[in-house]
Amino acid sequence: MPSVIPFVRRRARIATADALPLAFSWLVLAVVIFLLAFVLYMTFVPSLPTEPGFTLRHWSNVASSRLLTKVVPNTVIVGFGTICIAAFFALPLAWLLNRTTLPLRTTFTTMIGIVPVIPGFILAMGWIMLLDERIGLINNVAANLLGLSSLPLGVKDTPWGMAWVLGLVLTPPIFFLVAGPLCRIDPSLEEVAGVIGMKQLTTLRRVTLPLVWPGILGGLIYTFMTAVSIFEIPALLGAASGKVPVLASEIFYSVRPGGPLTATFAYGAAGVYGTLLAVPSLVGLYFYLRVLERTERYQVITGKGYRPRETDLGPLNWIGIGFVISYLVLAVALPLLVLLWASLMPVLQLPSREALSKLSFINYDSLLEGLGGIAVIWNTVVLVLCVSLLVSFFSFMVSWVVVRTRIRSRKLIDMLVMVPHAIPSLAFAFALAMLGILASRWLAWLPLSGTIGIIVIAHIINRMPYGTRVMNSALGQVHHELEEIAQVCGTKTPTVMRRIILPLVKPSVVYLAVWTAMLSFQEVTMALFLSGPQNHVLAVSIWELWESGSLGTAAAGAVAMVATMSALMFAILSVARGPTAGLVGRGVAEPPVAEEP
Amino acid sequence: MIRVTNLRKQFVTKHGALAAVRGVAFEVKEGEIFMLLGPSGCGKTTTLRCIAGLEAPDEGEIWIGEQLVFADRGQKIVPVYKRGVGMVFQSYAIWPHLTVFENVAYPLVYGIFKAPKSEVRERVAKTLRLVGMERLEDRPAPLLSGGQQQRVALARALVYEPKVLLLDEPLSNLDAKLRAEMRVELRALMKRLNITAVYVTHDQEEALVLSDRIAVMHGGEIKQIGSPRDIYVRPENDVVAGFIGTANLLPASISTVPGNAREGLVSTPIGALVCSLPPSAAVGQAVTIMFRPEDVLVSVSGIGQSRNTFAGIVEQAVFVGSRFQCVISVNGLKIECELPKSQVVESGQNVAVEIPCHAIHLLP
Ligand SMILES: Nc1ncnc2c1ncn2[C@@H]1O[C@H](COP(=O)(O)OP(=O)(O)OP(=O)(O)O)[C@@H](O)[C@H]1O
Ligand SMILES: [Mg+2]
Numbered sequence: 001m002p003s004v005i006p007f008v009r010r011r012a013r014i015a016t017a018d019a020l021p022l023a024f025s026w027l028v029l030a031v032v033i034f035l036l037a038f039v040l041y042m043t044f045v046p047s048l049p050t051e052p053g054f055t056l057r058h059w060s061n062v063a064s065s066r067l068l069t070k071v072v073p074n075t076v077i078v079g080f081g082t083i084c085i086a087a088f089f090a091l092p093l094a095w096l097l098n099r100t101t102l103p104l105r106t107t108f109t110t111m112i113g114i115v116p117v118i119p120g121f122i123l124a125m126g127w128i129m130l131l132d133e134r135i136g137l138i139n140n141v142a143a144n145l146l147g148l149s150s151l152p153l154g155v156k157d158t159p160w161g162m163a164w165v166l167g168l169v170l171t172p173p174i175f176f177l178v179a180g181p182l183c184r185i186d187p188s189l190e191e192v193a194g195v196i197g198m199k200q201l202t203t204l205r206r207v208t209l210p211l212v213w214p215g216i217l218g219g220l221i222y223t224f225m226t227a228v229s230i231f232e233i234p235a236l237l238g239a240a241s242g243k244v245p246v247l248a249s250e251i252f253y254s255v256r257p258g259g260p261l262t263a264t265f266a267y268g269a270a271g272v273y274g275t276l277l278a279v280p281s282l283v284g285l286y287f288y289l290r291v292l293e294r295t296e297r298y299q300v301i302t303g304k305g306y307r308p309r310e311t312d313l314g315p316l317n318w319i320g321i322g323f324v325i326s327y328l329v330l331a332v333a334l335p336l337l338v339l340l341w342a343s344l345m346p347v348l349q350l351p352s353r354e355a356l357s358k359l360s361f362i363n364y365d366s367l368l369e370g371l372g373g374i375a376v377i378w379n380t381v382v383l384v385l386c387v388s389l390l391v392s393f394f395s396f397m398v399s400w401v402v403v404r405t406r407i408r409s410r411k412l413i414d415m416l417v418m419v420p421h422a423i424p425s426l427a428f429a430f431a432l433a434m435l436g437i438l439a440s441r442w443l444a445w446l447p448l449s450g451t452i453g454i455i456v457i458a459h460i461i462n463r464m465p466y467g468t469r470v471m472n473s474a475l476g477q478v479h480h481e482l483e484e485i486a487q488v489c490g491t492k493t494p495t496v497m498r499r500i501i502l503p504l505v506k507p508s509v510v511y512l513a514v515w516t517a518m519l520s521f522q523e524v525t526m527a528l529f530l531s532g533p534q535n536h537v538l539a540v541s542i543w544e545l546w547e548s549g550s551l552g553t554a555a556a557g558a559v560a561m562v563a564t565m566s567a568l569m570f571a572i573l574s575v576a577r578g579p580t581a582g583l584v585g586r587g588v589a590e591p592p593v594a595e596e597p
Numbered sequence: 598m599i600r601v602t603n604l605r606k607q608f609v610t611k612h613g614a615l616a617a618v619r620g621v622a623f624e625v626k627e628g629e630i631f632m633l634l635g636p637s638g639c640g641k642t643t644t645l646r647c648i649a650g651l652e653a654p655d656e657g658e659i660w661i662g663e664q665l666v667f668a669d670r671g672q673k674i675v676p677v678y679k680r681g682v683g684m685v686f687q688s689y690a691i692w693p694h695l696t697v698f699e700n701v702a703y704p705l706v707y708g709i710f711k712a713p714k715s716e717v718r719e720r721v722a723k724t725l726r727l728v729g730m731e732r733l734e735d736r737p738a739p740l741l742s743g744g745q746q747q748r749v750a751l752a753r754a755l756v757y758e759p760k761v762l763l764l765d766e767p768l769s770n771l772d773a774k775l776r777a778e779m780r781v782e783l784r785a786l787m788k789r790l791n792i793t794a795v796y797v798t799h800d801q802e803e804a805l806v807l808s809d810r811i812a813v814m815h816g817g818e819i820k821q822i823g824s825p826r827d828i829y830v831r832p833e834n835d836v837v838a839g840f841i842g843t844a845n846l847l848p849a850s851i852s853t854v855p856g857n858a859r860e861g862l863v864s865t866p867i868g869a870l871v872c873s874l875p876p877s878a879a880v881g882q883a884v885t886i887m888f889r890p891e892d893v894l895v896s897v898s899g900i901g902q903s904r905n906t907f908a909g910i911v912e913q914a915v916f917v918g919s920r921f922q923c924v925i926s927v928n929g930l931k932i933e934c935e936l937p938k939s940q941v942v943e944s945g946q947n948v949a950v951e952i953p954c955h956a957i958h959l960l961p
Contacts, residue, residue, distance in 0.1 A: 481690040484651050487677040488684040490757065491708035499707060503694045 018405045018496060024397035029416045031462055035431035036423065039278075042271035042434060048441075058268035062276070064320055067250075075228050075246045076165065077159040082227035083220050085167020089327050090174035096181050096320045100311045108324050112172050115331055117565060119522035120169040120538060121232040122558040125546055126335020127165050128236065131155040135348050138336060157238035162246070165233050168331040170223045229424030231525040232543060233315075240547065247277050249427050250557065252529060255433055267434060272428035282422050336562060343556035363556035370553040371541040379452050379523065380538040386452075387459040388517035392509050394460065395467030396475075400497070402468070403475040414468070421465035425458070429529040432458050436530070450532025459527040463516050474508035475501070514572055519564065598793040599625040599648065599761060604657035606643050617643040618654070619817035625810075628791045630784065634804040635814030636840065641797040642687075642705070644814075645763050648795060650677035651683055661761055680711060683754030687766040689746045691738045691753075698734040701725060701752045705789035724756040727786065729797075740788040744775050755790070762787065762794040768803060780806050801841050805829065813837045835960050838887045844891075845932050846960075849886045851878050860954065867928045871904050872957035891936035892956035895925065896949045906951045916943050925950055 019373070046053040061067075076290045098103050106122065130138045133154045155161030231239075231248040239249035254270035313320050342348050344359050368374070401407060420428065436449030448454050478501060486496045524539040531540050538561055546556035606618040618640040625631040627826060633836055635639045646652040648659055650666065653674065659667040661682065677882055694698055702721045705712040710719060725731045728748040731844040733741070741749065754762060768776045768783075772935055784807050796928055799918045804811050805825045810820045813836070823826060826868065832838035853862035861874040865886060909927040914936075921936040927950055934950070938943060 154765045160797060199868055479688065479690065481686045481688050481691060484649075484677070485684060485686060485690040485753075486682075486692075486703070487651070488682060489704035489753065490678050490681070491704075492678055495707045499703070500692055504692075 010130050018401065018407060018493065021397040021400040022407060024394060025413050027284045027395050028464060029413060032416065032419055035428055038431045038434065039271050039274050039427050043268055043275060045268060047267060048437065058272045061269060062272055071245045071247055071250055074159045074244050078162045078234060078246055079224045079228045081160055081163025082166040082170060083223050085163055086170045086174050086223050087220060088180060089171040091322055093327060094175050094178040096324060100313050100320060101160060102313065102317060102320045111328055112175055115172045117518045117522065118332060118562060119524060120230065121236055121524050121543055122339065122562065123169060123331065123335045124165045124233045124236045125554065125558060126339045127155050128337045129342055129348060130334065137350055138291055140350055155237055157243040159244055162234045162237045165237065169233070171228055171327065171331065174220065174223055196571045198343065212528060231426060232528065236546065247273050248426055251430055255430060256529070274430050277424045278427055334530055339555045339558050342552060343559045346552065348551060363552040367553060367556045367560065370545055370550060371538065371557055372536050376536050376538055376541050379535055382452055383455055383537050384517045384521050386456045387463065387520040388513040390460050391463045391467045391516045392513045395471040395512065396509065399471035399475050403472055417468050418465050420461050425462045425526050426529065428461050429458050429526040433530055450534055452535045454530050455527050455535060455537070458530060459520050459523060462526065463519065467512055467516065470508055470512045474505040478504050518565065598627040598662055598799060599795060600660040601648065602658045604644060604647060605655045606647060606654055614819055621819055623633055623812055623819065625793055625795060627793050629809045630787055630794045630796060630807060632804045632808035632811040632812055633795065633797045634801060634811050635799060637799055640812045640817040641814055642765055645795060645797050649763055650675065650680050651908050654961055670759065681759055682761045682763055683759035684763045685750045685765065685767045686806060687769055689750040691741070691746050691749055691754065691879055693739045695738055696729065697738065697749055699735050700738055701748055701756050704753065704757045720756060723750050724752045727755065728752045743770050747771065760793060762792045764796045766798055769800070783807065783828060813840060831958065832887065835885050837859060840958060843890050843933055844887050845890065847886050849884050851880055851882045851884060854878050867930050868907055870952065870957060871954050872959065873954065875959065885959055887958045888952055888956045890933040891935045893932065894951040894953065895934055895936055905953060905954060906949055909948055909950045911942050911944050911946045911948055
């Protein structure tokens with residue numbers, strides 16, 4: 001008797017077995033590719049694509065004097081300044097917390113890991129309150145003490161102020177990037193130096209530093225890329241008022257006029273700025289990848305299975321601890337405390353007996369109303385939940401294709417999904433905003449512009465590179481035979497995913513979902529860019545409160561936001577025990593960039 | 598029950614193409630235990646995975662039962678989950694997030710072997726009893742010992758009563774004693790259930806004990822198929838002879854072919870040997886002669902007049918419990934032999950070595 005079961009063509013077999021994950025992967029990638037192509041396309045269109053025409057005007061305008069004399073220099077200063085500040089803190093921190101016997105090292109490392117969860121714009125608000133020319137508390141104290149009439153320091157309206165805050169915010173990524181290679185240096189290399197008779201400091205300079213240099217360089221390039229594509233911190237510190245324009249703010253105000261800079265839409269110009277921002281980032285990514293290759297070579301040379309030698313600082317321990325604590329104070333405690341103080345004051349003033357008597361919760365009373373009511377809370381919850389669920393889902397699907405199938409395009413998929421990591425989030429937000437406008441003209445039934453959905457899409461694209469890194473390593477650890485035997489047992493791919501693989505990688509999925517939710521909660525660049533009257537989220541509302549001058553209420557909002565995040569984090573950590581808690585703990589201590597190539 | 602013809606599989610890696618399986622063909626009858634035996638890397642696992650459908654061959658045809666599951670370079674292919682075979686991996690692949698019961702019940706709860714809910718518990722319990730694991734139903738999988746994992750893996754492969762069982766070195770992770778016990782137990786179980794099995798191993802003892810028929814593989818090809826006794830006693834080539842048991846292999850050439858008698862003379866580096874020759878033998882033909890260590894007779898009383906006897910010196914004698922394993926140097930060539938434990942020899946001793954005529958095999 002011949003065969004009973006009908007044959008399936010080979011192509012069809014791939015289609016049935018892997019169609020699902022493959023389809024979802026290409027859905028994400030198609031959106032990414034389309035949006036990038038769209039940014040480029042916009043630079044050749046006179047205004048909106050609804051009107052016909054082709055122009056090179058936007059590109060020739062790049063040579064405009066304003067851009068070359070103000071915007072680009074400012075952007076470069078901000079980028080390099082950020083690198084200097086971040087490196088100043090991160091390099092000693094990495095050495096202190098990884099290669100010395102400093103007490104409380106793990107606690108400090110975890111604390112540095114939590115810094116990225118605190119919204120950068122909130123820290124910027126704190127620093128403005130500390131160092132503003134007019135209201136800055138530190139400035140006022142200094143002026144009082146020194147008897148100066150004018151105030152000495154300012155973070156506002158100078159690129160160096162932006163660099164200061166950005167540097168504090170971006171110290172953790174460099175810290176974790178350097179920590180990796182620093183832990184992997186073979187102690188014997190250093191011991192040889194010791195035998196030759198070099199002093200400790202010389203050893204550090206001559207042997208340790210050259211070995212971690214690739215990691216340091218990688219971190220610096222990454223920081224530059226990130227720094228120049230952040231909008232909200234420069235905006236608060238002077239770009240919004242037009243005094244210190246940077247590329248990120250140029251894009252923003254070209255598409256969302258109303259600031260003092262531009263009164264009209266300049267979509268094409270925004271596309272050009274986006275491309276200008278993307279190019280250094282891509283160049284940076286290229287060097288970064290090269291650097292990573294080198295780092296791997298070092299790993300191969302040194303191998304594993306040893307503990308790096310740790311220096312005992314002895315009595316100098318206190319200086320080390322002092323340095324770590326001063327970073328944490330500057331980056332977290334001081335700005336948050338001043339915000340807490342400001343939120344309890346009707347008008348910001350120096351702490352004094354008189355001020356204490358004015359303490360009140362009046363800012364909190366009007367907070368919900370000021371933020372925009374329950375709708376904003378609802379939007380935020382929807383955003384955070386959708387993004388964290390969808391990012392976990394799509395990352396799982398993409399990584400499935402990359403790690404667990406032999407589809408020929410899997411390498412390409414793995415590379416493409418990393419692209420949003422190199423392209424500034426503003427470029428994607430810009431493309432999405434444009435699409436939203438077009439959709440509202442052509443496809444009125446498609447709610448895109450001004451909805452929470454468009455922000456969800458932007459956040460998903462932005463978080464996919466990290467999500468797939470986490471899922472790649474999680475899925476890579478599941479032995480392929482565990483999956484194969486399930487197929488032999490008569491179940492198809494979707495069942496195998498649901499019943500076998502997903503439960504096995506659950507800790508990683510939960511960790512990814514939690515971390516994604518945190519970062520989505522605090523993200524403001526894209527949410528602001530895509531905001532309309534109906535889709536404000538918490539971070540955007542706080543930002544706008546600040547911009548409209550309600551400093552007290554904005555401070556109260558910021559305090560509420562940070563409090564919510566801490567509460568959620570503790571709740572999740574205490575509910576999810578076992579491997580998930582461990583993973584979240586480790587993930588918090590080694591946030592995104594530590595794993596992102 | 599299983600038929601494989603001209604199976605070919607190439608792996609393309611960064612370092613170029615690697616032909617893992619090169620034209621393998623065999624047939625397994627119903628209820629037979631068929632052994633794929635060969636050194637590491639010879640393509641056994643790849644062949645087995647092709648049968649299961651986990652690997653798509655480049656060429657060949659595979660039949661399971663009445664059904665053609667692979668043909669025409671993959672134009673016709675039945676996906677893994679529809680092939681209805683049972684499989685046990687070397688790593689056992691027990692799902693660590695499930696208990697013993699859940700592991701074994703999985704095929705009955707999801708997929709194409711789904712059974713009515715009411716039957717599941719009973720069938721799982723029956724299968725677990727079969728493999729002697731009935732009291733450990735609720736044990737989480739990570740807490741099982743190696744032997745227990747192996748039993749669970751077997752139970753999971755048997756619970757949906759497949760006609761064909763594929764086993765990839767299922768005993769190689771166990772310690773020697775347990776392995777010896779399990780061999781006998783496994784064979785009895787498969788015979789009781791009348792299962793057709795393809796069993797992969799690189800352990801020749803396992804192959805000899807467990808199988809009905811053995812295919813010796815080497816470098817992606819099958820070198821010989823036959824019963825365990827056939828393979829051991831009448832190896833067809835030096836690869837098979839060298840792999841199964843220990844063998845003394847000597848290059849030789851035929852020097853005398855007698856007219857009617859079947860016994861002729863071959864010249865070897867240790868001297869002329871009398872042995873039986875095939876009808877096709879011709880003078881001057883180069884051959885390899887093979888004889889097993891246990892067939893060699895060693896005496897200390899000096900050379901008698903018997904045939905095929907040579908003087909030698911004991912180079913090494915190792916007592917392994919049941920017998921002595923010796924290396925004896927004859928005319929400068931090392932011959933391996935086994936002596937009963939009652940016959941004590943020491944290294945350096947002069948002995949007479951006889952290679953009985955019936956123990957000598959000619960290999961092409
Ligand atoms: N997925 C793969 N990609 C590339 N080469 C492979 C792959 N799987 C197996 N090979 C190669 O094919 C050859 C045969 O491998 P196979 O696993 O079939 O050997 P085996 O006989 O099972 O060996 P062992 O007894 O060690 O398990 C080996 O050289 C192996 O390196
Ligand atoms: Mg194998």
